[in-house]
Amino acid sequence: MKKELSPNVTVSSTPTPTPTPTPTSSFTTSSSSTSKRPACAACKYQRKRCTRDCPLAPFFPAHCHKEFRNVHRLFGVKNVIGILNRVPHDKKADAMTSVVYEANARAVDPVRGCTHWIFLLELRVKHMEDELRRVRRDIAEYKTRRLEEEEEEEEDEEQREVVAEDVKVGIDDGWQDYVDQYICGGSGGNEHTSGGGGGLPLGLEGENNNHLDQMGVVVGSDPNEVFVK
Numbered sequence: 062m063k064k065e066l067s068p069n070v071t072v073s074s075t076p077t078p079t080p081t082p083t084p085t086s087s088f089t090t091s092s093s094s095t096s097k098r099p100a101c102a103a104c105k106y107q108r109k110r111c112t113r114d115c116p117l118a119p120f121f122p123a124h125c126h127k128e129f130r131n132v133h134r135l136f137g138v139k140n141v142i143g144i145l146n147r148v149p150h151d152k153k154a155d156a157m158t159s160v161v162y163e164a165n166a167r168a169v170d171p172v173r174g175c176t177h178w179i180f181l182l183e184l185r186v187k188h189m190e191d192e193l194r195r196v197r198r199d200i201a202e203y204k205t206r207r208l209e210e211e212e213e214e215e216e217d218e219e220q221r222e223v224v225a226e227d228v229k230v231g232i233d234d235g236w237q238d239y240v241d242q243y244i245c246g247g248s249g250g251n252e253h254t255s256g257g258g259g260g261l262p263l264g265l266e267g268e269n270n271n272h273l274d275q276m277g278v279v280v281g282s283d284p285n286e287v288f289v290k
Contacts, residue, residue, distance in 0.1 A: 102129040116145055120157040131164035
């Protein structure tokens with residue numbers, strides 16, 4: 062069915078079919094998307110095309126534009142590339158880390174840059190070294206003092222053993238006869254003993270006994286019983 066609008070123009074009432082798009086393979090789409098690599102921060106800053114052989118791309122990804130701006134202001138692109146060319150391959154990452162750190166420090170403190178932090182770290186190292194020397198000196202003093210105390214204890218122990226041995230020898234030589242004569246003999250025992258019966262002789266109850274007690278020696282009722290306090 063046709064409608065006449067003018068003598069020269071006719072419009073058909075049947076719709077004109079729209080052309081269907083030709084399907085493309087998914088492999089082609091994915092390969093084209095992966096082939097597009099984002100430009101590194103260095104090439105973006107310089108507004109140039111980033112190639113696969115860009116020497117700065119591994120160290121300045123697309124999101125590190127601020128870091129590259131600081132590096133470019135302080136060193137310049139040619140100097141940075143020169144540093145990379147002079148450094149061995151296994152040291153390139155460390156070199157660029159140092160370059161970026163110094164550039165960022167200079168951006169924060171334009172006058173001192175990273176030297177301010179180096180100065181603070183040196184002061185901290187010096188403080189720790191002084192503290193370490195002080196601790197080692199204290200440890201040496203404590204060790205010396207402890208050795209002296211141990212030597213004094215050994216000398217005191219040896220002296221007590223010598224005194225006890227001398228007392229025991231003296232007792233073995235004369236104590237038994239003395240006791241037999243004045244205590245166990247029965248006759249005249251009361252004249253030379255305190256309290257009238259048994260006990261220590263008068264000569265040993267006084268000054269001599271006190272002297273033995275001061276030396277740390279205790280004599281029992283048995284002549285063979287000698288104790289060191």
